[in-house]
Amino acid sequence: MASRKGRAMDERVEKTPDATLHQRILADIEGHILSGEWPPGHRIPFEHELTRQYGCSRMTVSKALGDLVRRGLIERRRRSGSFVAHPQVQSAVLQVHDIRQEVEALGLTYAWRTESRAARGARSDDRKRLDLPARARVVAITGCHYAGRQPFCHEDRLINLTAVPDAENQAFDDNVGPGTWLLQQVPWNAAENRIRAVAAEPDVAALLGIAPGTACLVIERRTWISDLHVTQVRLTYPGDRHELVAAFTPSQS
Incomplete structure (x- = not known):
């Protein structure tokens, strides 16, 4: 049987x-x-x-x-x-995207890991990045976004505590990156993107798991509430994993 x-x-x-x-x-x-x-x-x-x-x-x-x-x-x-394959992401040039949503749209698990965080008086370079007065205070935070187990994007961000005082006590340690938290908390009404191609510096390259000098795409973004700066962020993506898309119509003469 x-x-x-x-x-x-x-x-x-x-x-x-x-x-x-x-x-x-x-x-x-x-x-x-x-x-x-x-x-x-x-x-x-x-x-x-x-x-x-x-x-x-x-x-x-x-x-x-x-x-x-x-x-x-x-x-x-x-x-x-x-x-x-390495994740490939498209972002619209004229939008502010949540990196967590970008990663999850690929079907991958998202994670945020803080590298450094400090609430402090604005330094000279901070004031240039956010156009701040001498006695302003900021939260300076750096870290990496992950897609699955792989580094996806490096983030270097300043948050203006005059515009977002609650950020001073926010730890950003529960896989909630600063960008996700800000989009949920702050009703910004203006933004500016600057886009550059750069060779990865050794410290950022090490965090992204790539060789120093690798071609990277850097997006520098500032957002405002009325005339008050909210945040300035520098996002660094390995160049072969991200592309930007701009949709537009013919100008009217």
Whole structure:
């Protein structure tokens, strides 16, 4: 009886439709990636390895990997194999985005880690960044946003305590980054973006897990309430993981 049952189960496995195996391969690899178990740059098993693992045709494996490429989860490199892709994000130039939402839109787990935080009198450089009077006070905070287990963006921010006094006692230590908190608390009504391409300085490169000198995209943003500056932030993204998009219409003469 047991042997007949075993043979029946084997027959059912052998008759498993390719479509079902395709979905299983797709779900398994996607699960490894979205959980962070396979970080960006991780090599996916070769097609012949997956064919042997799942007991299916190479065409079924190739189709599943192709779907993952189209979803932006993996990239194929000629003669090297398939690798987990780095997150690619598009941001509109004329909007203020919540980085947490950008990360979660990719299907990845978001995290914020504070590097340094200080509430203090504004220094000369602080006053230039936020156009502040001599006796102004600020919160200066730096840290990294993470997508899964990988650094996503480095943040260097000043918050004007005259505009946002509650920031002095905000720890920013529960995976709530300063930008997310400010968007929830402060009804800003004007903003300015400045965008530059830079070579990563050694300290920022180390935090982002990239080589010093790597091309990066830097967005410097200031926001106001009426004529009062709220915050100035410098966001540094590895250049191959972020792009900016501007939508516009013809000017009216």
